[in-house]
Amino acid sequence: MKNCFLTTLFLFLSSIVLAQTSKTYFNAAGDKHLAGEFDLEILKSDSSFQTWYVENERLFNLSGKNTDWKNAFENSEVEILIGTWCGDSKRWVPQFVKLWNELGLEESQLKFTALYDGKELYKQGPNGEEKGKLIHRVPTFIFTNKGEEFARIVEFPVNDLETDLAQIALGYASEPNYRAATYLLELFESEPLDSVYKNVQTHFNNVYRLVGKEKELNTLGYVFKYSDRMPEALLTFEINSVLFPYSPNVLHSYGEALMDNNQKDLAIQLFKRVIELEPGNETALNQLKELQDEIDHDEERQTEGEL
Structure with a gap:
């Protein structure tokens, strides 16, 4: 006991x-x-x-x-x-x-x-x-x-x-x-981003040979995005959008990152392409309207200022 x-x-x-x-x-x-x-x-x-x-x-x-x-x-x-x-x-x-x-x-x-x-x-x-x-x-x-x-x-x-x-x-x-994701992770750890961009075609070719499914780099893009590494996130999403140009999910992820980075014109282009590929995408439709309303509002304020 x-x-x-x-x-x-x-x-x-x-x-x-x-x-x-x-x-x-x-x-x-x-x-x-x-x-x-x-x-x-x-x-x-x-x-x-x-x-x-x-x-x-x-x-x-x-x-x-x-x-x-x-x-x-x-x-x-x-x-x-x-x-x-x-x-x-x-x-x-x-x-x-x-x-x-x-x-x-x-x-x-x-x-x-x-x-x-x-x-x-x-x-x-x-x-x-x-x-x-x-x-x-x-x-x-x-x-x-x-x-x-x-x-x-x-x-x-x-x-x-x-x-x-x-x-x-x-x-x-x-x-x-996930060899492509590992390649980019090691690359971003070893080289400054401006150096990466100078040789971006070479790096793209290497990623192209290593990549598996579209989710591989999409997930990596979000890892960068939510850890305050937006430049790396944008490049990762951009590479993925070239690799998978007909994937609404890939293009939408890239568009959202551009939107978060205040690159409205490029984001609008991506959301329009998403809607072409997937007309019923409510999220992309709402984000596109939101961005277009913001741009229209900015243009109105600019016009009023000139007057």
Whole structure:
């Protein structure tokens, strides 16, 4: 009886500590989410996350193949940036942790950070935990040794989790998903924007060879936009609009960024093109009217001033 009481007390106190150290917030839909660094135990014990964690953990099973390669990870750490609102995070993080445990590796080697959803802090941490890490998709698994990154998995495994980890351990890691987005992220980190524009055709050709679906750069554009990097966002959206000139969604995203940057004439051109491709797009129709009304109002004020 005494042991039972002590166990219950320990679990209760542990839950209090977790509640005090893990930042939570509620999104626009009223759902509870995590932000910033957190202890894995909260995903396993908090009812807001426990269901999807347990369900997805069950999906993974070791293949039964030789796993001697696991020894290569003994001195490694993995930083895992997730969104508790993200379907891919819900699926792959529990499976990754289960694989890590079944390999006999230590959970203490894993560091967990949750990023916000929503526009104002889109894929950002409360203390800028994502900065300098080239994060554009979640989950992202960053493998380091003595602080130096040597591999990463972006959003989902290229093959399967066990194969991807084996390749990383053996020094033959698959190139992470979203190569075009990674190219632009690394480019903007290494060169000033005026230099990028001087060689924009070369960079466009490189992106063209690497890009997958239209959402790849569209998502990256929003990451830049909502982290106060509007010049990078505009160039990313512009490149995407050339790659996918018949996509209403791509053109609309670019138009909205131009609108936010007060480039009204160019935004109007984009919204008109969106409406040509998708006549029933109410958002584009309303934004086009709003911009045209603003321009008409500005012209009236200018005329009155001249008089």
